[in-house]
Amino acid sequence: MHPQTVVYLEHDGKLLLVNEDGHGPQDCIMGRQDVPASLRFPTIDELMHMGIKWDEERQTDVRFSDATYTVIHGHPRIEWPEHWAWKDKVVSDDAVHPVVREAVYRSLHRLVSKVIIRNEEQQILMVKVERGFFKGYWGLPGGYMNHSEEPAEGCIRETEEELGITVALEERKPVITQRSFFREGVSFMSFTYCGIWNGKIDELALKKGEIAEAKWFSLHDAIDNAASEFDRIALESLQD
Numbered sequence: 001m002h003p004q005t006v007v008y009l010e011h012d013g014k015l016l017l018v019n020e021d022g023h024g025p026q027d028c029i030m031g032r033q034d035v036p037a038s039l040r041f042p043t044i045d046e047l048m049h050m051g052i053k054w055d056e057e058r059q060t061d062v063r064f065s066d067a068t069y070t071v072i073h074g075h076p077r078i079e080w081p082e083h084w085a086w087k088d089k090v091v092s093d094d095a096v097h098p099v100v101r102e103a104v105y106r107s108l109h110r111l112v113s114k115v116i117i118r119n120e121e122q123q124i125l126m127v128k129v130e131r132g133f134f135k136g137y138w139g140l141p142g143g144y145m146n147h148s149e150e151p152a153e154g155c156i157r158e159t160e161e162e163l164g165i166t167v168a169l170e171e172r173k174p175v176i177t178q179r180s181f182f183r184e185g186v187s188f189m190s191f192t193y194c195g196i197w198n199g200k201i202d203e204l205a206l207k208k209g210e211i212a213e214a215k216w217f218s219l220h221d222a223i224d225n226a227a228s229e230f231d232r233i234a235l236e237s238l239q240d
Contacts, residue, residue, distance in 0.1 A: 006042060007072045008103050011084070025083050032092075039095050069099050113145050115141055115156075123217060125141070129210065155191070169194065177189070192234035
């Protein structure tokens, strides 16, 4: 039976895994199939027996249909652990318990690229979305970056898809923000650029099923109406 609480220790791409009896470190074999899920994260007591000191960073919950597991994320106070398992190997080894795979998957950053579109009157263009976590709320245009896509390319592509316009980006550096949904442990990293567009709202081609409305706001009102913390931080940077 898998322990209810385990510890996720990661050091420069290496993870500490143990077997069912709590003995480790154990390594992964990429592509191993049709074997019992016997490799897992250690418990607090098992780490103590191994003499590994570590600092707790956060806790997340991994919920499956019949159980909830607490994963304590920590940083080990050791030199680089050469004999631990590479993080990138766990996903393709059936011997690795689903709790480990899910925790590793959640630890990967979700990359989002957005843009603050301003006109010559220094108004901010915001959109009300029709789907996702911020459905029905105002936010900045943008979305998930494609693989191998530069952040600056991503926000231009998203703006073309969502609004039907091409925005000219300013030269200033993007506002980069990272946050995690605490108990779920999903990490988002947002790149928010500044762009220029001087058209009118009725010139926009809002993407059906995704964007319900678009509107110009003053900077103050844009900050007040932004539902996303990422958007608020980026907009507030314009006050400096």
